[in-house]
Amino acid sequence: MVKVIGLTGGIATGKSNVSDCLAKMGYQIIDADKITYQLQQKDSDCLNAITKYFGNDILDKNGELNRSHLAKLVFENKDNLTNLVRIMDPYIRSDVQSIIDNTNEKIVIFDAPTLFENGYAFMCDRIVVVTCTPMNQLNRLQSRNNLSISDSIKRIKSQWPLNFKEKLADYLIDSNGSIMQTRNQVIKLFNKIDN
Ligand SMILES: Nc1ncnc2c1ncn2[C@@H]1O[C@H](COP(=O)(O)OP(=O)(O)OP(=O)(O)O)[C@@H](O)[C@H]1O
Known part of the structure; x- marks a missing residue:
């Protein structure tokens, strides 16, 4: 029986970096945005x-x-x-x-930015939330999408609060460090989940 691992976070908290890392590790990714x-x-x-x-x-x-x-x-x-x-x-x-x-596959990753908001959590066996501080989230969103502070805040507020998602997670990935530090956490976590 396949195990479905939900992957989510807040807007611009670094989920794509985690998803890329999992794809490189050979996991099948179901990408909600692509669908x-x-x-x-x-x-x-x-x-x-x-x-x-x-x-x-x-x-x-x-x-x-x-x-x-x-x-x-x-x-x-x-x-x-x-x-x-x-x-x-x-x-x-x-x-x-x-x-x-x-x-x-034994494991598939369901990568969905609004996994909780859209009720897709119920399709998953375990959920990983990628998180960072509110300040890093705002800075990352502003620079990635070239948005004003008020537009960035509007987009962040259109999702559930990040700290609420953290509470619903089975596992957290802290993306406040470097991309490599985040990737090392992913490798460690999935070695555990996959065994
Ligand atoms: N650990 C990190 N250190 C520094 N910058 C990072 C880190 N992780 C991601 N970023 C940067 O933050 C921005 C947002 O990351 P990313 O696109 O992975 O977020 P996301 O969670 O997939 O967002 P969305 O759900 O909006 O697509 C990107 O510009 C990315 O380069």
Whole structure:
């Protein structure tokens, strides 16, 4: 029976670094962001459902999703975010479940930024949360996405508080140190989980 390890954190807390490290160690990664992106391809059922709710304004002239426009709508309005999640949820869940059901691996990693917010924690046997101090999170988000402080705070606040996620974790990865220090923790942790 495959063991599903959920991997999450707060926005810009260093989850991608951990996910890269796990991929290099040979683990199969189910990437919720990639699945979401693929589901939103032009003319897909999922994009049609999104457009039905948000209107044709979210499409560009070629019928492709205008991602920055949709992002603006959902980060500025909580109801929009809730509805986007509600619309996409069954599509994402079904894709993830089919990967889990068809894998031959002993362990798969389900990498999802909003694992808790979207109720995907229930699909996991164990959960790893990548965390750092609120100040490091804010600095990393600002410099990575070139955002103002107020926009960064808005994005951080659209997720559950990091300290709440930490309490729900089975395992924590502290990403306050260097990338290498974080990777060493990942190797140590997965040697334990995998044995
Ligand atoms: N240990 C670290 N030391 C210094 N910088 C780091 C560390 N880990 C990540 N960063 C930097 O912080 C930023 C955010 O990291 P990353 O993209 O891995 O976050 P994330 O948790 O995957 O975010 P999101 O969920 O928003 O995609 C990146 O610019 C990355 O280079």
